[in-house]
Amino acid sequence: MKEFSLIFHEEIPKYIQLSDYIKHKIDIGEIKDREKLPTIRALSEMLKVNNVTIVNAYKKLQADGYANMKIGSGTYARRKEVIRSFNKEYNKTFKLLSSGGLREYIDFTGETTSSSFFPVKDLQKVINEVFDRDGAEALLYQDVLGYEKLREEISKRFWKNKYSSEDILIVSGAQQGIDIAAKAILNVNDKVIVERPTYGGAISVFRWKRADILEVPIENDGIDIAILEKILKKQKIKFMYIMSYFQNPTGISYSEEKKKKLIALAEKYDFYILEDDYLSELIYDSNLVYNPLKSYDIYDRVIYIKSFSKIFMPGIRIGYVIIPEVFKDSMYLSKINTDISTSSLMQRALERYIVKGYWRKHIEYLNEKYRSRYTFIKQILERDFKGILEFKEPNGGLSFLLKFSEPEKFNSRKLFFILRDKGVLISPGALFFRKEQEGDKYFRIGFSQTNHEKIKEGLNIILKELSL
């Protein structure tokens, strides 16, 4: 048995000192995630304190998110951030590759538009305009909510003034939007619902807040409402995180019916929905109409997060959040606590960029470019991968989620390493599931960084590997 030795001070309740002591051991990794803690009796004997002290310490650990007490089985440590085995390996690969070597690969893992499409010249032009027009003004702290003219422009162009500039908070990208919302709304052990599978970066934030994360499977037209309702009837949910268009990684978009249903459920069961609208500008099928969940939000239940990084350019670090009335104070303070405000120069440049019509022009350009890649990749998949891979057409976005037709024959985590050694990078399903193995029959192919030639070459290599 692991050694526990601590000297108790007189002034502090023993169970608190003990729980702090164990927390520390968990934090520094001396006690591993999911490791069984000593039995109550064993520990009380070792430390010469009575059973109640141990029980209370374990209860406190549980309340603080550091342990799970399982009846009849014992108490198990829970570590704050669990870097799971594959994720770790995967990240290491990218850390190694990103120091220059990445460019020699056929990279199907990209999630943001290719740098070859960045409107560098136009951005430089508007930045210089801002310098010349505003001078030092452009470099002052901004209002916490963000540069007012940009918020007004967003309100006008994207929401027809349905939301006022006071409802909008400028953030440094979608990730910060998720973080700020979680900070403002979530408490330890609060319950959060996510789609299964979903974006790992969001799960990670909720896990760090020590929230209790529940997964609901996704269907072809959105989350499984029957399963969702079953959970809502039993448990108090604080909020839910969804991607309404081109859900990452499945690529599905919500039907109008499901969007309306979600809003009604949020009102009925008193929870809020974090809508991450990260790529809805890229729609290749005119039957797919753009109406985010927020546009159905008659009860003010949706915290809408929009990133400009994914579609525009990652390095600019700008996005925005539409905040329901009830969270206005807390989100405002959460932003101050996080970084006071977002870079003012970039906000001013983006405002110019939108006002001058560059934004609309750029989105049209990207749609044309990516529609062509999308059609190309879809044709190859349909023609060459019959009986090998299955997929649902996303009709937009920058990727396809592929499923092995014979899942018993393949494993996408293994496939990742095999393909990597052949110069092709894919995103295995394990990245998007809390239980990695559930993702092993899927992998994602993104075409943001690959032109026609590379798509052809890369898919050929994959085909060869899967036809063996």
Place this chain on the structure above:
Amino acid sequence: MKEFSLIFHEEIPKYIQLSDYIKHKIDIGEIKDREKLPTIRALSEMLKVNNVTIVNAYKKLQADGYANMKIGSGTYARRKEVIRSFNKEYNKTFKLLSSGGLREYIDFTGETTSSSFFPVKDLQKVINEVFDRDGAEALLYQDVLGYEKLREEISKRFWKNKYSSEDILIVSGAQQGIDIAAKAILNVNDKVIVERPTYGGAISVFRWKRADILEVPIENDGIDIAILEKILKKQKIKFMYIMSYFQNPTGISYSEEKKKKLIALAEKYDFYILEDDYLSELIYDSNLVYNPLKSYDIYDRVIYIKSFSKIFMPGIRIGYVIIPEVFKDSMYLSKINTDISTSSLMQRALERYIVKGYWRKHIEYLNEKYRSRYTFIKQILERDFKGILEFKEPNGGLSFLLKFSEPEKFNSRKLFFILRDKGVLISPGALFFRKEQEGDKYFRIGFSQTNHEKIKEGLNIILKELSL
């Protein structure tokens, strides 16, 4: 008595449902901060459950930071973010004024260098250089730690390569540094020590993390070590937040002796120190040597945070953190969770700015400008305010903390409103103390935004008011 009505579901322990229910009431403000919750007996009768359920629910509320159980007195609600009365009023004033009107005031509240000193042209020049040199590259996601050349430059110029670029994390200002560190290190109910008085923005982050904040008074050469040791002997401290140079708001700097002592204590009692180095570039007395706490850190106990916003320009949103080995993984993940990475364009521009020698030149220029203001304000204070105000010379920085010689006659919160109506803005001590009234005998005068003429005019108005 307030009404508590809830229908218990079968599947979840009742005490958890009850504590969630009360949390919600606290979150939405239906139960106020410090409001007494019903007695155990009263609530158990009202809800028809037994006493143990109520006790467990209250214990859980306490563990989650939502209540204080005071023996013999009852249980009191604790609200996550307590915007205290004056702070609220104060912020409202600034929110109103900042929409343009601020410029007509004599503003002694400034904490960052004046926009009239911003090196706008030089910044524009280096940004264009980056565009021309790097093109789209400048707008890609950066390595999470930040642009490598900037980190190398920081390592070389500011630390003589004592820390490598791998020890440095680029952040979007000091506030984000504090937030990321708190997120990576702190858990609910962890104990944090701060100086009294201190920077409100840091307290706010720790409070949001539901940490237990302990204050130790500051003396003329740093924190009171005797009181600190007394606390350390009794309680397990997670970390401590200090400003080693021109502490905000007192203006004091730590003596070498105290810095060494702090490092030794951190090692002995196993805690870490967050050093916020926000203004150390402005030193007006050659006897005051610049050696941050981090430079004495033989045990790797100091998380060093440097902001470029305060001294350079706020809108650029860049700072950096030197991370002790033990927190490397957790701080790295904390940054990803927070906003993935800091704006790449700005990092590249700052690197150019430093390499080309603009940085050094700019700091020299600011030192000259602000030394002159500092001397000017000091002379007036010494000459005209004898017997009215007392202060200790900070010998650097951008402000003076002033104390009423006859504290029974004045109150700085009241003085704030009186002076505001006369066109002068000051920072009352209440902003820097957890218990506002403790600050009433102090106020802070910053000279970053006021030139000689305005200093003279503003101090005249203050003098008139205090001589009545």
